[in-house]
Amino acid sequence: AQSVTQPDIHITVSEGASLELRCNYSYGATPYLFWYVQSPGQGLQLLLKYFSGDTLVQGIKGFEAEFKRSQSSFNLRKPSVHWSDAAEYFCAVTREYGNKLVFGAGTILRVKS
């Protein structure tokens, strides 16, 4: 069965500092991986996705993520965090023709000025 682990429930970073949110997945076949962001009272918005090819993927809002098969990881990064990035971030996985997204527990990002 597919599963996703986000080890950090909360992370606090200073505005302008770099950010890395961790995601580890468990899946027997080639995973399709996603990062979503959820602002308070909002639905989920897709930041980026990985299917195949280049293991470093670029997303919206200046985010990027790197797929590392050997570590079963898909960590999200941003070089300089803005106060507006404060939100909850979810990593998700599905299979090639899958339609169910399996989500991690989420990481709440706080940005301090």
Place this chain on the structure above:
Amino acid sequence: GAGVSQSPSNKVTEKGKDVELRCDPISGHTALYWYRQSLGQGLEFLIYFQGNSAPDKSGLPSDRFSAERTGGSVSTLTIQRTQQEDSAVYLCASSTGPGPRYNEQFFGPGTRLTVL
């Protein structure tokens, strides 16, 4: 264009009552999904509709939960005899078709259900 809309945005009900939650997908999207977001279980898949195919109900937690999609558009999630553990945010998503490669799931704002 309009995104996925859900109604009501908030619903408070008493234990044992039935509730209906509505989802209006993006026009032209053939795939529709329901997820539940709760403190104890996180974000979990409930049900998936694609066109006229039989829905994938594998995520429904009990037979008190059911969903239908009329005319390939609007969907209603019904919870019968609600229990306190049903309290959660119910999210709906839609996409242009099946499979994740070319079909991003767009999420609505959710319905927050509170069962007293």
